[in-house]
Amino acid sequence: MEAINNFLLLIDSYLGSAAWFPYVLLGVGVFFTLYLGFPQLRFFGHAWKVVSGKFDKKGARGDTSHFQALSTALSGTVGTGNIGGVALAIFLGGPAALFWMWVTAFLGMTTKFVEVTLSHKYRVQTEDGTMAGGPMYYMDRRLNMKWLAVIFALATIISSFGTGNMPQINNIAQSMEMSFGIDPMLTGGILAILLAMVIIGGIKRIAAVTSKIVPIMGGLYVIGALSVILYNVDQIGPSFAAIFTDAFTGSAATGGFLGATFAYAFNRGVNRGLFSNEAGQGSAPIAHAAARADEPVSEGMVSILEPFIDTIIVCTLTGLVILSSGVWSQKHENVFSRTDLDVIVGQYDDSSDADRTKLYHYLNDTKENQVNRFNGSIQVVNGSPVPGDYTILHARSVAENVQFIVAGENPYTGVLRIENGQLKKQDIVVKGESLVHSAALTSIAFSQGFIGSAGEYIVPISLMLFAFSTAIAWSYYGDRAVVYLFGQRGVMPYRILYVAGFFVASFADTTLVWTLSYVAIVLMTLPNLFGIFLLRREMKDTVKAYWEDFDAEQSKHKSDQ
Structure with a gap:
């Protein structure tokens, strides 16, 4: 298993973790932003009107409302x-990482906007009468690249797991x-039953559940975050200064x-940004393809709001909680993870400028x-390591x-053997x-506000709601990928x-599944970015036609009045 995991990590080092990947991801975003004339700014207000149902039409094909499609997609990203x-991004890259998450x-x-519009345009109706869409359908039906x-x-099925x-x-x-001392198997058993009850009902039940969970979990998290940010209001200015000056x-x-x-x-900010909002990955278009709309661009408008809500609002709140509270640069009592543990040659003191530079x-x-x-070897007496020509690092800091x-x-x-900086004895807790x-880190930060230590409990509760809703949404993404590959007969075994x-x-x-997903995410993202780039002219023409029809309809509506 370890050999397989290392092999997958090696593959990922040439794909998603490679230096070129963020540039490809951002490059496509820059191209379409300029090519379509900054649609995220020009269409932002219109998008809110669409999601509110203002322009809904009776008889439009689909399984969910615009709001339900947005909620399902958000439940997959938030x-x-x-x-x-x-x-993790701030821990690795400092405050500057948050700037690159914003970008x-x-x-x-x-x-x-682009991937959702094109995926909605080429969606199909399945055997059971529901809609199925996503990048695989425009790749097949428009580009004639079934292999892609x-x-x-x-890759979507693998990523769903x-x-x-x-x-x-x-x-x-x-x-x-x-946080609460609940046995993991009990948590898994209860939530697995709830998950089954939701996903077996298909997209309509999934959309009904997520449209209720998302506002609740978002509201709870925002209240908790503001309780910390406002408590540390004097640190908001310095926090923003650090984000921008270090960018x-x-x-x-x-x-x-x-x-x-x-x-x-830069790398950690972009990487975490993609993981958070999934823009370009091609997952959210699968949820949006179910929306009741005959104009694909209208659903593309709705999707503009996703990265805004997910990253620019929710992730920023998290970032400001962590930065304003100051806990991100402070040391805390914790049980050391072996993957974050490192022993180096020499004695280093992180209060020394010279040593800090070397580290x-x-x-x-x-x-x-x-x-x-x-x-x-390290000599240990009554739990404490005897000082020597070494320094123990944990989580990129001097322990x-x-x-x-x-x-x-x-x-x-006794004596502990260290090989290449790693502790070899496995039954030791450090x-x-x-x-x-x-x-x-987020849990600690949430305890630094008006509600004190009770704030820590907001994180596990929010995490449960956020993560459970993500599992619900991704079940649907994998479900539609199964329908594309094997037809309706493959859905129940998959569920x-x-x-x-x-x-x-x-x-x-x-660990192995998580590592496999690193590779799968790139195998979703790269084909999707390649596909939407090939359809750039069609996208521009589709947007132009949408506005022509919309303006004509609005003029007709005014003349009828």
Whole structure:
């Protein structure tokens, strides 16, 4: 399993994690933004009117309203990325990463507009009377590239498990166990039953549920976030200053944070931005294809609002909570993750400017780096490591008050072998103070507001709602990909397997599936970006025709009055 996982990581290093990928993603967004004349700005107000139902027409084909389609798509994007993904981006790239998440979202508003319009235009009606759409249909029906459509559909099925299903319940189960002491298997069992009850009812039940969950979870999260931001109102200005001043230079060192290069902040900001709003990935168009509308552009208008709500509003709130509270650069007591643990040669003090500079080059892997990973043994007495020519790093920071624990809460005494910076003894629990990241960082930040420590509970509850709604939406994406590949007969087996995987992942290691999804996401994104670029002229003509028809209709309506 480890060999397979490493192989997939190697493939991903040439795809989604490669330096060229963010430029391709942003490049397509820049092209369509200029080519279509900044539709995310010009059509923004109109989009709100469309989603409100102002221009709805009786008899339009589809299964859901504009608002329900938007809610379903948002439930697929507003998830762990908004809670843990923003925290991870700031942890890795500093405040500057948030700027590049904004850029990704702004450009993504146009990319979403294009992919949703084209996917809605080439949707089909299935055997059971429901609508099915998505990039695979325009690839097949318009571009005559069935091979590309098959790749996209297979990648969508893999991603439905790798991003929308298994990691979501795994995060929920771990969060509920950590915050409330609930057994992960119990959490998985209850939510798996609820998931089955929702998705077996198809898109109409999915849309009905998500249209109720999304406003509730959004409202709860916004209230909690504002309680922290307003409590730390004096830090809002400095937070924005750090975001913008570091955007093109990288984030400077502060507190336990040892700094990040521009490349690191840019890559992590764009990467987390895509993970959060999925613009260009081709997933949301599958939900929007079900909307009741005869004009594809009208549904494309609705999708403009997605990256705005998901990233520019929700992710910004998370980012401001983390930055204004100051917890992102502070060390906190935590149990160390082995993947974040690193032992290096030499004794370093992060209060020393010279040492901070050396650690900066090491952590950002610059050509100036002269720090090496430690190989040798560490003597431990009653849980505490005996000082030597080494430094323990955890979560990209110098670890403090480190304790090695064995067999529950018993302090370890003995010798620990370190190879290439990694602790070899597996039954050791390592605790101490260091930076933290992901949902744990967001939880700490939410406790720094008007409601105090009770704010921490907002995160696991929000995480449960966000992640569960994501699992619901992605079940539909995989469902439609199955319909495209195998027809209606494949839907029920897929749904059963989806629910089973959801339950198992609540207590099992999902690392391999998560890594597989890295590759699958790119195998969705690249074909979709390639396809919409080939249809750029058709997109422009379709938008032009929409406005001509809309203006004529409005003129007729006025003359009738």
